[in-house]
Amino acid sequence: MSEILSVRHLSVTYTDSTPTIPAVNNVSLSIHDREIVGIAGESGCGKSTLINAILQLLPDSIVDMEGDVLLNGQNLRTLDRESMRRLRWMKISLVPQSAMNxxxxxxxxxxxxxxxxxxxxxxxxxxxxxxxxxxxxxxxxxxxxxxxxxxxxxxxxxxxxxxxxxxxALRPDVVVMDEPTTGLDVIVQRGILMEIKRLQKQLGFAVCLVSHDMSLLIELAQTVYVMYAGRIIESGPSRDIYRQGRHPYTRGLIACFPPLQGSQRTVEGIPGSPPDLGQLPPGCAFHPRCPQAIPRCTDQSPSLVNVRPQHAVACHLHTPDIPSDLVEASHDRA
Amino acid sequence: MRYVRRRLIFYLIAFWTSITLNFLIPRLMPGNPAENLMMRMHGKISPYALKALEAEFGVFQHANLAVQYWRYLIALAHGNLGVSITYFPIRVSTVIGQSLIWTLGLIGTATIISFVLGTWLGIWVAWHRHTAWDRLTVPVAMFTSAFPYFWLALIVLYVLGFVLGWFPLSGAYSNTLPPALTLPSIADLLYHAALPALTIVVVSLGGWILSMRNNMIPSLNEDYIQLARAAGLKERTIMYQYAARNALLPNLTGFAMALGFIVAGGILTEIVFSYPGLGFLLYQASSNQDYPLLQGLLLMISFAVLLANFAVDLLYGRLDPRAARSEV
Structure with missing residues (x-):
């Protein structure tokens, strides 16, 4: 499997408001040939901005961008307008959030x-x-x-x-799907998802699937990235994320939906709501809502570190210098 | 087509209502217009004309309202609007016919130029809404559309016509050059129409620019515009076929109203520039208490408004499939 879309250290800041809003912060992700990659997160976590930045749809007049977006090795950020226009839809297309509009x-x-x-x-x-x-x-x-x-x-x-x-229509290499089933009833949703899966097999395109529905992503995607407040806070193979998701936010998202198989479990929500991107709390942006926050969460921002090959998490509970019993304790709860 | 039939029925009823009101209103007014006319003419009116006028107004003491109404409809069906007093003994239909062409030519052309140009500028300005052009156009458009029309017309006439002498002071053509389809005559007609047309365009253009711009801006934030961009459609296609076509729809209703009022709307223009159109005629008819002419003109105006609205409804049905198909 070769890498087809690669996002490297992408940051997007909206400059048309005061204070400026850092909607996407140092996001890196990669999508391989014929792969379905999921991006999870609540509304207002920067998912849509990330998609628009990947698709080069944000006008320079309102945003500041850093980092690179490579499609088949070609940097989309350095393409001129007409070359970008020709490449759109032929190589990368979009299924928008609301087909209604x-x-x-x-x-x-x-x-x-x-x-x-x-x-x-x-x-x-x-x-x-x-x-x-x-x-x-x-x-x-x-x-x-x-x-x-x-x-x-x-x-x-x-x-x-x-x-x-x-x-x-033009058989692109990558299709970005922004909440492709939101607003449809459950039965129709199911039908559409099965169709996406079938078409993906048939035509062999890669999918970047964006959704707040963790159960859907785990079912469809091979790799899942979890976003919170404009950052990737956990990423890894969907099986690992589902069974051994480490970040309290990831586990909260999983707990929001009933399990697809196996025994019944209490459906829980995550208390509170996502922070205002213009006024992020210091330290880990999730700490005000985190049930397991420790003192350093309030002043140090955790960075994304691998806990296993291909599985990375940005959480102080999982950084090496944390007492191991605390980490174990948090695992037992999951 | 079901849509066309339904609209047509609606407009026929509206037209019937307007001719009926046109019949009733003079009869509800106190006094007898025919007597007023006799007094104004100092008895110099001919028995034939008096009879014709009486027939037109239905001032027969013996006939009841239903009979009068029937006669009125018959006369109308024959295009008989009675005889004008101001232009006695010329028929009202002839008087209106002679003025109509001037109004349609001047006010009609100016209104269409203003709508087309204003709409196009509105599209363009909305598309470039983060640039200096937009920041400049909006206040200028607001300023010009707030001009009192008669004031602008008088200033323009005084400066360009009287002081500088670049344009004629009155009329639709030179007395030495009667209108004809020859090059010098057409040039002369355009020369006379230039100032009045200019003033109309200056005053109405801003409104079209602003309303089109304000329709365009929400339309540019629609998801289908974002999708069209993501799909790599050409800028021109997105601007005209996606954004402007949708934004134009609400503006068409305003255009229909403007078209309908071409017939009546030129009053100030035609008075200031002494242009021989319907507005000028309406002014004369009301100051001379020329009831048959007034009645004919009002009928004409309501007919024009209805016709223009009907035409725009048909166009709307073509441009917006939702209007044509969803109406059961």
Whole structure:
């Protein structure tokens, strides 16, 4: 498996407000060929900013960016506008958060797909575009005659399928999915997720799946990154995160959802709410909500360290100079 | 098409209501307009004209309201609006017909230029909303759209027409050059229309710029714009086909109103520039108590408003599929 998308020490600060808001702070992640990578976190933790930064959608006039985004080894941050425009959707596409509002209300499904394809397939004959539209819609189980309809004439689930078809129309290498099933009922959600999984196998694209739903990420993704207050606080193979998630926040997220298999467990929430990104608490940003906070959490920011190969966590409880009995104790609780 | 039929029925009812009100209002007013007219004409009115006027107003003592209404409808169906007093003995329909072309030509063209230019500038300014152009355009547009129209028109006429003598002071064409489809005549018509058209555009342009800009800015934050960007559509496509097409829809209603009021809206322009259009005529009709002419003009205005709204409704149905399809 070769690395296809690599984000290196990416920081994004919104400069259009006072105080400036550091929405993404030193985030590194990598996505390999045909891999599904999950990014977890509550609303307001910087997930959407991270996606927009990866896709180079944040205007320079409102943000300050540092770090690199490499797609197939090419640094997207140094590309000129027109090269970036040509690369969009051909290499990296997006399934937006709300398909309800992400489709142009006054254009038919077919016209929206056609316009995007025409912007990239400049030499294509109309027949090729039509064939590709039909083929892609069929893949997401939308009957061919529905392409003449307008978004308001489709159900929520169908709109989401159209959004997926739109993202796959040019067969990109990486598809970023921002909460692709939020706002749909559970049964429809399930169907869409199974479809994403099937299409991913069939077409072989890599997925960057962003969600607050930890159970969904653990089920679908091979690797999970957990974000809190603009930082990655834990990352690792999804199996390890689920069974041996170390950060109290990760375990809190897992406890928010009933287990998929095995015995019943009490569903818990995480008390409090995510901090205001403009006024982060000192030390570990999670400490005001953390049930296991120790004195140094309030003044020292923990850095991301490997606890095992491929499994990293940013928590003082798991840094080596912590008395081992405290760490053990925290594990027993999990 | 179901949508077109429903709109058409609605406008036919609205039109019938307006002609009925046009019939009733003069009859609800105290006094008898025909008697007023006889007094104003010092008895010099011919028996034939008096009869025609009486028929127009329905001031027969013996006929009941239903009969009068029926006669009124018949006359209307024949395009018979009665005889003007100011331009006695010319028919009202002829008088209106002669003025209509000037109003449509001047106010109509100026309104369309202003809408198209203002909408385009609004789109452009909204697209460049973080630049100095936007910061400059908004206050300037607010300033010009707050001008009192008659004041601007008088200043422009005084400075450019009277002091500098660059433009004619009045009329739609030179007396020595009657309107015709020849190059010098067309140039002369444009020369006479330039100042009044300029003043209309200056005063109304700001409103179109601001309303289009204000529709565009929320539209630019829509998710489908963000998606179009992520999809690598060309800037022009996103600007016009995605953002502007959606933002234009609320503005069309305003445009329909403006089109409808072309017929009436030129009063100040035509008075200041002595332009021989419907507004000038309306002013004369009301100052001369020319009831048949007034009634004809009011009918004309309501018809124009309804027609313009109907046309824009049809356009709206084409541009916004939700309007056409969701209406059951």
């Amino acid at each position: 992400a489709l142009n209300p006054i254009m038919t499904i077919e016209e929206q797909m056609r316009r995007i394809m025409e912007a990239h397939w400049e030499a294509a004959r109309p027949g090729e575009i039509v064939a590709r539209i039909d083929e892609t819609l069929e893949m997401v189980n939308i009957q061919r005659q529905y392409k003449k309809l307008y978004p308001f004439e489709l159900s929520g689930g169908m709109r989401q399928r159209v959004a997926i078809a739109l993202a796959l």
